[in-house]
Amino acid sequence: MTLPAENVSPQLTRNRRLIIVIGVVIPLVIALAAAFIMALWIPELPSPVASHWGTTGPDGYSTVGSVIVLPLLMTLVFAALAAFASWKGGPNGGMLWGHKIMVAASMFLSITLSVTAAGSLAVQRGLENAENAPAIGGIAIAAFPIALVMALFAWLMLPAAEYITSTPVTAKPIAGAATQRVHFSTTTRVGPGVVIIVGAALAALAIALAVQAVSNPEQLLLPAVIGLFVIALAVSTLSWRVTIDQRGLKVRSAIGFPRITIAPDQIESVAVVDVNPMGEFGGYGWRWAPDGRSGIVLSKGDAIEVTRMNGKKFIVTMHDAQLGAETLATVAKK
Structure with missing residues (x-):
């Protein structure tokens, strides 16, 4: 073939x-x-x-x-x-x-x-x-x-x-859910390409620590502590848990920290937007864009965009972003 x-x-x-x-x-x-x-x-x-x-x-x-x-x-x-x-x-x-x-x-x-x-x-x-x-x-x-x-x-x-510009599509509340409790939960994680890049970077860090251990072991403690902290932080932010319920939006890393919570009364609007991580945020992870947006950007494609009452926007990329956005719009409307 x-x-x-x-x-x-x-x-x-x-x-x-x-x-x-x-x-x-x-x-x-x-x-x-x-x-x-x-x-x-x-x-x-x-x-x-x-x-x-x-x-x-x-x-x-x-x-x-x-x-x-x-x-x-x-x-x-x-x-x-x-x-x-x-x-x-x-x-x-x-x-x-x-x-x-x-x-x-x-x-x-x-x-x-x-x-x-x-x-x-x-x-x-x-x-x-x-x-x-x-x-x-x-x-x-x-x-x-x-x-x-x-x-x-x-x-x-x-x-x-x-x-690159993305056009947000406003999410509508779920029909008939005004008197019901709604819940949405999913895990969003980086793709294999990003895992390869992160793995290579962490491997380079490990090699640097190994060289330090061989050449200058008495000065290893501080670089080792910093290196282990960087490794733990990098690994923890490769996967995030997204939960939407009556308390609003909660996004937390694999180890539980860092975490972001947006209460329903802080939400002005919810939309679905197509995100290009490199083009709009300069990479993957917990990112900030030049236009002031921030968010958990782990993949290319659909994301929930939450506009807060103060005008700031928060992004979360995920599968089923449309359903998640509709659920959050329902919670914010109540």
Whole structure:
């Protein structure tokens, strides 16, 4: 059986080339160049080298190999994620603003990590003991504007973002339910593609913690605590429980926190809207859009849009959004 060929427009083809060049090739070349230069310095460096500085000087040490490899590894992982996330493009073949942010962020991350790592080793060349390494605050501060300018350049080199608007359809209360108690409950979760991206990002975090554990175990506690918190938060927000009853709308994560509750007397109107996560919210999860909307955006397609009395709008993507919206409209009307 022959699979049908993908219908790729010239615009999408051009965008994909830009994604590869700007979001993958250039960041990796920068990271590889920095790694090559740092490798040349190995004979001049102490062992171990300083890898973390406190207010009084170096307070963490690791192997020179981990300092060289870690920026390259993180650049590779993020560049791959940026390319994967933006490869399909927008509904009309253009780039969405969320795609542009990820591609530009790949450039920013590569330069920030590479310059900081190379600078931290440059100041240790010729030292017998890494404890005598000078502070690198100036290097880290200098890396930020350089990376920011290059990220801005990457953004400008990409095509204008495709603008997406959604037209909400007002939900009507369920007929004949005015004197009855109504209840709606469902679970909304991210799709397999998002799970792959999150899994890859968490794997990169786990590798970074493993490198820290091998190279500098005495300084592992704080990164491990932060890493475990990030992992728990990410996993908990992949699935949410949505409940609608006489108390209004309640949306809570898999572990029960965070949660959002909107009482019936806070609801001005309820609608169903078609949502594009990358185009309107810049990604998936608990998101905020430039137009002021917020919500739990886990999939592309139908969502409940709740307009509060103060004019703020809250979005929840889900299957059976039409039934859920009608149920919530019924509750809000009572």
